[in-house]
Amino acid sequence: MQIEIDGLTKAYDGTQALAPAQLTVPSGVLMALLGPSGSGKTTLLRLIAGLETPSAGRLFFDGAEATGLSVQARRSGFVFQNYALFRHMNVARNVGYGLAARPRRDRPSRAEIAARVDSLLTLVRLDGFAERFPDQLSGGQRQRVAFARALAIEPRLLLLDEPFGALDAAVRRELRTGLRRIHDETGLTTIFVTHDQQEAMEVADQVAVMSTGRIEQVGRPEDLRNHPRTPFVRSFLAAG
Ligand SMILES: Nc1ncnc2c1ncn2[C@@H]1O[C@H](COP(=O)(O)OP(=O)(O)OP(=O)(O)O)[C@@H](O)[C@H]1O
Numbered sequence: 001m002q003i004e005i006d007g008l009t010k011a012y013d014g015t016q017a018l019a020p021a022q023l024t025v026p027s028g029v030l031m032a033l034l035g036p037s038g039s040g041k042t043t044l045l046r047l048i049a050g051l052e053t054p055s056a057g058r059l060f061f062d063g064a065e066a067t068g069l070s071v072q073a074r075r076s077g078f079v080f081q082n083y084a085l086f087r088h089m090n091v092a093r094n095v096g097y098g099l100a101a102r103p104r105r106d107r108p109s110r111a112e113i114a115a116r117v118d119s120l121l122t123l124v125r126l127d128g129f130a131e132r133f134p135d136q137l138s139g140g141q142r143q144r145v146a147f148a149r150a151l152a153i154e155p156r157l158l159l160l161d162e163p164f165g166a167l168d169a170a171v172r173r174e175l176r177t178g179l180r181r182i183h184d185e186t187g188l189t190t191i192f193v194t195h196d197q198q199e200a201m202e203v204a205d206q207v208a209v210m211s212t213g214r215i216e217q218v219g220r221p222e223d224l225r226n227h228p229r230t231p232f233v234r235s236f237l238a239a240g
């Protein structure tokens with residue numbers, strides 16, 4: 001699904017968290033939002049998810065206006081900065097939660113949910129972990145459960161906010177590769193937020209560099225490296 005952002009803006013009484021943003025994420029692309037703390041990455045992601053209301057601007061999914069759609073109607077799978085698994089539920093119930101919580105008429109049968117959970121656990125390489133509880137998992141395993149949970153509802157797009165934030169370097173690298181593989185297997189249009197330049201450059205098809213609520217430049221990693229268009233992009237990439 002193609003995502004088009006046309007002038008989306010967010011102000012919180014006086015502070016402009018996001019200046020009018022123009023961005024197109026072509027269908028099937030893995031895009032990184034890269035920028036320092038406070039640059040508006042989470043704000044933009046939450047506007048796309050429908051968790052924030054824009055002060056101005058419009059959003060389109062495959063050409064159809066999505067600005068006023070509810071979170072549910074947007075059908076995005078998301079993993080947020082401080083993702084939380086349900087501690088009292090085992091892995092299988094965590095992953096199947098979004099399906100089991102649907103109103104009866106839309107809810108798949110118990111067997112269908114179990115089959116979907118199984119295939120998602122295989123996708124994130126957690127076969128055999130269905131019965132474990134979150135506190136019996138490593139940080140990286142928990143993060144993969146959060147991925148699987150986001151994918152369970154058959155989302156139209158995937159939104160990830162610093163999905164590897166709290167993890168150590170080795171686990172981050174492993175999950176990075178996992179994200180790329182899962183993206184390629186599902187073909188889902190995916191936007192992930194990171195302040196880690198190397199992570200963005202290694203994993204993403206396209207990177208949008210943000211600074212103080214503005215999208216400074218969008219391009220393929222090699223284009224940004226070879227042709228930084230603003231002083232900020234040049235110095236930010238040089239510093240990383
Ligand atoms: N609910 C809010 N009320 C007021 N200001 C906010 C609110 N949420 C975010 N902001 C402000 O908007 C700006 C952008 O915040 P945002 O969370 O989008 O940044 P970010 O790029 O995700 O940063 P980080 O890397 O630290 O997560 C910041 O200056 C922040 O203080």
Ligand SMILES: [Mg+2]
Nearest residue numbers: 041042043081
């Ligand atoms: Mg953030």
